[in-house]
Amino acid sequence: MKKVKLLITLIFAVLPLMMHAGDFTVGNKTFLLNGEPFVVKAAEVHYPRIPQAYWDHRIKMCKALGMNTLCIYVFWNIHEQREGQFDFSDNNDVAEFCRLAQKNGMYVIVRPGPYVCAEWEMGGLPWWLLKKKDIRLREQDPYFMERVKIFEKKVGEQLAPLTIQNGGPIIMVQVENEYGSYGEDKPYISEIRDCLRSIYGDKLTLFQCDWSSNFEKNGLDDLVWTMNFGTGANIDHEFARLKKLRPNAPLMCSEFWSGWFDKWGANHETRPAKDMVDGMDEMLQKGISFSLYMTHGGTSFGHWAGANSPGFAPDVTSYDYDAPINEYGGTTDKYFQLRKMMQKYSKTKLPAIPKMPAPFIQIAPFELTEHADMLMGADSVVMDSPLRTMEELDQGWGSIIYVTCLPAISTPSVLTLNDGHDFAQVFIDDQYIGKIDRVRNENSLQLPAVKQGQELKIYVEAMGRINFGRAIKDYKGITNSVTISTDVEGHELIWNLKRWTILTVPDDYQTAKKALAAAPAPITSKMGYYRGNFNLKKVGDTFLNMEQFGKGQVYVNGHAIGRFWSIGPQQTLYVPGCWLKKGKNEVIVLDVVGPKKPVIMGQTTPELDKLNVEKSRTHNNPGDKPDLNSAIPVSEGKLQAGNGWQMVRFNAPQKGRYLVVQALSTHDGKDVVSIAELYAVNAKGGRLSREQWTVKYADSEETKRGNNTAEKSFDLQESTYWRTEKGIALPHLVVIDLGSEQTITGIDYLPRMEEGAPGSIKDYKIFVY
Ligand code: GLA
Numbered sequence: 001m002k003k004v005k006l007l008i009t010l011i012f013a014v015l016p017l018m019m020h021a022g023d024f025t026v027g028n029k030t031f032l033l034n035g036e037p038f039v040v041k042a043a044e045v046h047y048p049r050i051p052q053a054y055w056d057h058r059i060k061m062c063k064a065l066g067m068n069t070l071c072i073y074v075f076w077n078i079h080e081q082r083e084g085q086f087d088f089s090d091n092n093d094v095a096e097f098c099r100l101a102q103k104n105g106m107y108v109i110v111r112p113g114p115y116v117c118a119e120w121e122m123g124g125l126p127w128w129l130l131k132k133k134d135i136r137l138r139e140q141d142p143y144f145m146e147r148v149k150i151f152e153k154k155v156g157e158q159l160a161p162l163t164i165q166n167g168g169p170i171i172m173v174q175v176e177n178e179y180g181s182y183g184e185d186k187p188y189i190s191e192i193r194d195c196l197r198s199i200y201g202d203k204l205t206l207f208q209c210d211w212s213s214n215f216e217k218n219g220l221d222d223l224v225w226t227m228n229f230g231t232g233a234n235i236d237h238e239f240a241r242l243k244k245l246r247p248n249a250p251l252m253c254s255e256f257w258s259g260w261f262d263k264w265g266a267n268h269e270t271r272p273a274k275d276m277v278d279g280m281d282e283m284l285q286k287g288i289s290f291s292l293y294m295t296h297g298g299t300s301f302g303h304w305a306g307a308n309s310p311g312f313a314p315d316v317t318s319y320d321y322d323a324p325i326n327e328y329g330g331t332t333d334k335y336f337q338l339r340k341m342m343q344k345y346s347k348t349k350l351p352a353i354p355k356m357p358a359p360f361i362q363i364a365p366f367e368l369t370e371h372a373d374m375l376m377g378a379d380s381v382v383m384d385s386p387l388r389t390m391e392e393l394d395q396g397w398g399s400i401i402y403v404t405c406l407p408a409i410s411t412p413s414v415l416t417l418n419d420g421h422d423f424a425q426v427f428i429d430d431q432y433i434g435k436i437d438r439v440r441n442e443n444s445l446q447l448p449a450v451k452q453g454q455e456l457k458i459y460v461e462a463m464g465r466i467n468f469g470r471a472i473k474d475y476k477g478i479t480n481s482v483t484i485s486t487d488v489e490g491h492e493l494i495w496n497l498k499r500w501t502i503l504t505v506p507d508d509y510q511t512a513k514k515a516l517a518a519a520p521a522p523i524t525s526k527m528g529y530y531r532g533n534f535n536l537k538k539v540g541d542t543f544l545n546m547e548q549f550g551k552g553q554v555y556v557n558g559h560a561i562g563r564f565w566s567i568g569p570q571q572t573l574y575v576p577g578c579w580l581k582k583g584k585n586e587v588i589v590l591d592v593v594g595p596k597k598p599v600i601m602g603q604t605t606p607e608l609d610k611l612n613v614e615k616s617r618t619h620n621n622p623g624d625k626p627d628l629n630s631a632i633p634v635s636e637g638k639l640q641a642g643n644g645w646q647m648v649r650f651n652a653p654q655k656g657r658y659l660v661v662q663a664l665s666t667h668d669g670k671d672v673v674s675i676a677e678l679y680a681v682n683a684k685g686g687r688l689s690r691e692q693w694t695v696k697y698a699d700s701e702e703t704k705r706g707n708n709t710a711e712k713s714f715d716l717q718e719s720t721y722w723r724t725e726k727g728i729a730l731p732h733l734v735v736i737d738l739g740s741e742q743t744i745t746g747i748d749y750l751p752r753m754e755e756g757a758p759g760s761i762k763d764y765k766i767f768v769y
Contacts, residue, residue, distance in 0.1 A: 259322025363602025526594025550593025692739025
């Protein structure tokens with residue numbers, strides 16, 4: 001009897017591992033799993049954003065939501081941090097993650113880039129690609145393609161044995177990522193497709209994802225096309241074009257955005273649970289497959305958070321995303337509403353919600369008593385050098401310090417960094433002068449009169465590399481020149497500073513430890529490394545409250561926990577209990593600004609929504625408002641109701657630096673106006689580049705609850721928008737500074753994506769001056 005029991009136990013233990021070879025294909029208006037119609041209900045989660053010890057819990061949380069698949073990105077840069085050195089171990093063990101998914105009865109969709117976006121440093125591309133200065137990223141640049149193929153092959157060694165054809169859980173692989181918002185280049189996409197096909201075989205289903213407005217630009221005939229859109233979108237509208245082009249294709253929303261990401265200096269983003277659940281309900285009713293991006297966002301630990309563009313908007317460490325499973329793996333109201341709806345579409349009772357893997361613990365305030373100057377973290381020094389970027393000095397992340405001797409300048413002058421990436425602090429003879437912050441679009445500051453030979457020191461801290469749009473080629477440090485200019489009796493004198501001593505300060509635990517272990521150095525400022533300890537009787541998850549500190553990085557027991565910045569909205573950092581231990585635990589903080597008091601505590605709930613910004617983010621300075629009383633509009637009329645792009649063309653080309661859109665009325669008769677995207681059309685009928693665009697004036701912007709500032713109308717994200725506040729009377733006005741004088745022949749306008757298009761403009765006037 002005992003033997004029989006043992007046998008049964010054994011069979012059940014190995015059963016999930018013995019999944020048979022199968023297939024996942026495209027049928028008539030549906031996917032087919034082993035020949036049967038199948039609706040993909042995928043949960044997007046990113047294994048590097050979850051500590052490995054918690055993977056199983058998070059997978060079970062997704063399963064308890066009624067999901068049947070996990071959708072994952074493979075971030076190239078976390079696996080190949082140095083050219084040619086691959087790491088698929090521990091938290092990077094993507095194959096193990098897929099096996100765990102399979103053990104839990106889940107399928108897997110893999111999105112191996114090479115580019116992924118994902119609010120991840122450089123959209124997943126490795127920084128060292130930038131060492132080749134003329135590299136063309138995401139194009140058929142020979143070096144780029146060579147490295148892509150090596151990387152994809154290495155990923156394939158891990159994952160190709162796990163395709164469904166080989167008895168594994170992987171049902172589909174994605175080719176590139178939303179290429180339509182980057183360019184139009186079918187030969188490049190074809191080469192990526194061929195590379196993936198050669199790795200995963202021609203039986204595995206390959207697909208592309210893009211927006212409904214641009215997927216035709218790069219859509220390849222032999223790949224499955226899926227659409228990305230967010231909570232609240234008009235679903236029929238999103239699939240209308242695809243249905244027309246491919247009436248028999250299965251429909252899938254490969255990124256249905258549950259919430260949105262947060263950036264430093266703006267409110268925490270949320271999206272209503274009801275809109276998300278209703279959208280998914282509608283898709284399931286219609287048999288549409290989806291991946292819920294994110295179902296669980298997790299944390300961009302260490303220096304892995306990226307930055308958005310246009311402009312420079314670095315992302316916070318938490319990738320909570322207002323997703324149904326919160327940053328630390330817990331349930332939310334969204335989770336319960338979603339689970340209830342998903343139950344309707346499951347023949348069996350959904351599995352129980354798993355218990356949290358660890359309790360939450362408090363840590364009493366403790367002081368970080370050891371301190372080392374930031375200079376002690378210097379790893380390499382070059383002397384008498386022209387300006388160099390971090391990449392030129394073989395540095396991936398961290399800070400870089402530029403030192404030079406000043407000439408005599410007897411009057412106050414202006415110091416300009418062309419360009420400082422990202423957060424520069426300027427000192428003269430160790431006296432703090434001020435900061436030049438790329439986030440705030442700054443590039444210069446005032447210097448006092450200086451004597452010959454005084455020392456100028458510029459600390460530049462790099463934040464995440466841009467992960468979206470053409471600006472992903474984002475060098476760090478000072479990228480071009482440093483000049484000082486002054487006006488002497490009406491003549492502008494300019495010094496281009498050339499001879500530098502440059503110190504690199506890498507961002508890693510080893511450097512921090514080395515700095516603190518070094519012989520005591522004269523402490524020149526509060527900037528630098530701090531170390532302290534706390535003792536635990538019981539281990540659990542906690543949130544380190546960093547409100548006493550300025551800006552920098554935290555390491556706990558050697559684990560890089562992430563960036564903090566006093567401006568918020570994130571004020572606490574999630575520390576998973578699996579990285580803590582009973583007894584003594586070590587915390588090191590690198591604060592590039594310096595703390596008020598070097599004190600931290602651990603709390604049981606996060607603080608993700610506490611802003612502390614010096615400058616308002618709105619653009620309604622009355623001095624910037626143009627006087628339109630006697631101005632003649634270049635176009636006026638009525639825009640249509642409903643979703644989708646609309647074109648307005650002027651009678652004659654117009655020259656000017658400023659584009660003004662005035663909304664006189666709305667289709668819903670209310671006073672709120674919104675614009676999702678806006679382009680200016682050039683003389684040839686093409687769209688003007690928006691990289692230099694800034695907002696000069698907007699009469700109203702909703703920033704109390706959301707982040708609906710006017711630059712959202714040209715941020716290349718169709719799901720975000722400019723919106724005016726409720727209760728402010730029409731007309732509404734936005735004035736865009738195009739950066740320089742341009743010739744414009746019209747505009748392309750996109751209202752919000754939701755059905756009923758709230759805030760969509762009816763009567764309008766356009767001015768150019
Ligand atoms: C796009 C990208 C994702 C992510 C989302 C926004 O859909 O494909 O990687 O960046 O936008 O969160």
